[in-house]
Amino acid sequence: MSGRAHDVVVYGATGFVGRLLAEYLAEHAPSGTRIALAGRSRTRLEEARRGLPAAARDWPVLVADATDEAALEELAASTTVVATTVGPYLRYGLPLALACARTGTHYADLTGEVLFVRRVIDACDDLARSTGARIVTACGYDSVPSDLGVHLLHQRARHDAAGALLDTTLHARARGGLSGGTIDSSRAQVEAVEADRRALKVLFDPYALSPERAAEPDLGKERDVTTVFEDAQTGDWVGPFVMAAFNSRIVRRSNALRGHAYGRRFRYREVNAFGRGARGHRRALVQSAALGLAMKAMADPRTRPLVDRLAPSPGQGPSEQTRRTGWFSMTLRTTTETGRRYVATVRAQGDPGYAATAVMLGESALALALDGDRLPAAAGVLTPATAIGDVLVERLRARDFALTVEELPTA
Template sequence: MTQRKFDVVIFGATGFTGRLVAEYLVAEYGSSVRWAMAGRSADKLAAVRDEIGAPGDTPLIVADSSDPASLQAMAEDTAAVITTVGPYQLYGELLVKACVAAGTDYVDLCGEPAWMHDIIRTYDAPARESGARIVLSCGFDSIPFDLGVYFLQQHAIKQTGAPLQRVKGRVRKMKGTFSGGTAASFAQTMARAAKEPEVINRLRDPFSLVPDFDGPRQPSGSKVIFEEDLNTWSAPFIMASINTKNVHRSNALLGHRYGEDFVYDEMFATGPGDNGEQFANMIANDKSMAENPPKPGEGPSKEERESGFYDTMFTGLAADGARLTAGVSGDKDPGYGSTSKMIAEAALCLVQNVDRSQTSGGVYTPAPAMGEALIERLETHAGLKFGMEG
């Protein structure tokens, strides 16, 4: 790639999450990264720039998701685009198309598997030709989970010479909220499914993001269960549907490093005993996301974001019967504070740490695109911790 004007452009910088990404770049990197803010209104961009304390000469780019020419010009000026403008099935495809045409790297926060299925089918081959790395799901869905499984499997292969055939991903603790964008994306996906019956099949199929592959039957994770091996009650986890699909795509893009018979599920572990069972049932019966979803453009206060956290584990039995467990944790609320840091680091990782001899063009998930390089950046800069336990 020839030298571009910018390392990174934040598209959607006047939105709630886009603004947090910009704040993070200002605080963490200052003037050491060449970055710009993009959105529909120059006045709003300037106001956000001033409010977050960004330098007065921070470049502002007027671009609109419905204006292909503005998106193409933006893509041609930067090495990577961060987009927080969703739902992506409404506002994302033209930007993907522009980045593919320009050979520009792209990262988003997408948790919309039907749209992702379409993007993979339509743009993977053109992206391979142009060199654009299109990396989907670079927020709480699905970086901690995708990289958590990757981290565990890398350790298992190194220690035992073989991957774990069965891995359980379990959220152990979490404080914070899901974003309004996540709720809007879910609503839009359901609306599309009502019109296109085949979308339901893609939502149900754990391998819908892996073209021409049909793996083994996977656990549904849809009911409260007691897990004897983990000594905990476990409840359905709302992000499991997208995270599990991304993990299976990562496995395929890694040449089925986890095995073609790999089985994976995600749930929320609530602990043993009556308290664990009650908590699990409370989670399973929670309808707040459907009945009172957060609105796009709104979010928690700084204090709420700062006090949030999450703690996840990934565990499985090796061939010799030994249990291997990895933990992944984050120091801010998952939907906003941690997500804004993760997507920023993903974009910078592509630009600064992963050249095209390591990861060529195509439509990716985080683990096969960036692997250890992204884990290192997240631990160094973004408040995440990865480690083996026990």
Template sequence: MPANGYDIVIFGATSFVGQLVCAYLAQRYEADGDFRWAMAGRTPAKLERVRDQIGRPDIDLIVADAQDPASLTALCEQTRAVVSTVGPYALYGEPMIAACTETGTDYCDLTGEVHWIKQMLSRYEARARQTGARIVPCCGFDSLPSDLGVHFLQQAAGQRFGVPCNRVKMRVKAMRGGFSGGTVASMTALAKALRRDPSLRRELANPYSICPPGYDPGVRQPSVRAARYDDTANAWIAPFIMATTNERVVQRSNALSEQAYGRDFQYDEAMLMGRGIKGRMAAHGLTLGLGGFLLGVALAPTRAVLERFVLPAPGEGPSPEAQANGFYDIRLFGRTADGERLTARVRGDRDPGYGSTCKMLGEAGACLARDIGSEVPGGFWTPATLFGDALIERLQTHAGVSFDLVD
């Protein structure tokens, strides 16, 4: 990177989440002249409009297009790290991964598309190790609270018990937030990919699908696919739509850390729905609703109707008021092989998918550029294995995300 280069460049700055990230960085680093960042996208007029909206005429603009590899290479050569919000990543994300890998530029994003991560691992991880590029997918609500939450819990378990929790249950206690058009576009892109290639279903069913090649601890992983009562949480639970991504990221963290969570580590995620008959009805209702929604997205005729009349279009998302009024409260119930128990809590002060995600992604990019030493080798990392405590500290200090123990 040139001496006068940027710490980070936001690629996709005109996207819905990209604009939120830029607004967050504009406020967060307004008084920090040493932190240099820029906005990148394919349309100069739209970039200028975003810059005007965030009130930072001093921020540089870079014209770069995912369909123009030369422009991506030129972008990478100007920065320590790239923060990409250009999704669906299965459709538009690979060119930037290729450019960062080839130039040795660090990278993070907010994808939740496990099948795409699997493809990128097979195509680019070996080269990233050669060039020193540190690639970190899943730095939004998918999957920072889960991945860093388990890391936080295991650090506490090691200090308190001397051993990790080999069984962890993540339960969403409460959450308020909405979908954006980008999230919907990712879901529909996956549905279309599954229709083209049914073998993807086996990949998505494999809890170790993004772990290193040959990694198979032989441990059957639990999966919450229906409403049921959870004795640990003393409440009814229902499936969590983001579990498919988060569970695999957490398993990759355990694999990359040489099974620091235990060789027999088990992990699953679900929504807490309450107790008694009310909780039971809510759990069954959410399960049916989620199943109907996923079926509707999977079938072409109903997907077309949903896209036209119900779901937000790309570039749309929750209002500023909805983002500010959103929140999430996540509990992680841990148990050691000897039966010792520990519970951690992760809370965010904004809409999880957007108001909080934009802050998490911005801090992940800053952490990548500022806190990770050059001695850390290149390759595909998870948030927990590359950032760990450094990002937890940033999130608690600046981003409205808290990590604590609940005794």
């Protein structure tokens, strides 16, 4: 793609997360990286560019509406990579993904929407394979920590000849804010279910994003955690994790795309960890109940207007202080076929959904644009682990992310 005008195009550069991504690239992309800003309004793009660091002042601006297929295809053909923050992806994302698949352009997004990824797989996978495009979904807090954490566990177990992975659990801890875009993405999936109840089957299928559903192993009921309980391994009180229903499907897709290299009996779940003792128990009960009520309120047309009034509007997000002081820490524990046990940790400073996510998406885009000869030999609709893998691990470590794995004593 050396003949293309740009290395990376930031699509949605006038939105809340798009501006954070553009700012990150202006500060950290290697000198000489050809970056452009794109969206539907030239005036707003030029205004956003004026607010970026000096390195971005000469970046071109490209105008393309999310519904204009011809403009999107022209945009995609001009660059090696499109990094898009325009959501809800279920409403606006498919035409751009298709444009990238048709033109052989790599693509990275921040989606946490199962229904969108399923549509992209169905519409783009074969086409992207034929053109060599890497269509990489979930390149932010959804689902880079989960996907790379299991990737590291698999690598270590393979290095140690410890056998395939069996039961694997991610314990999540984080502090950060909420944006209107996140709420809007949830609303889009609810509306899709209301329009077609068959979408519920996709949402509740643990292998909804697998390339070949019939080839998945029958491991009995694999359901996301819905109750509060004391974890036997860690002693923490744990409960439902809001991102588990998406992240777990991405991780299972990675396993399937790799020929079930993690194992044919690989079982994966994610939980929110609240700490030990009575205090941890109280926190687990209160926060899990609040999550349940919020999800029910969003799903019920009678109470959804109340959520709309209380939640941030699209385009709004957490303050600069919240983004700076936020953090996340995910620990993933697994047992292998030989009985050996490992723990991986993925941890970073910065609000996970915004400050840290800008780093994850930014480094994913730079890897796709600049590290082509080092990436896995793959094309189609991919995951962060299968499309970028070790290269993304290296890039995030260089940006002060902790990505580690160690063996635990045998029980």
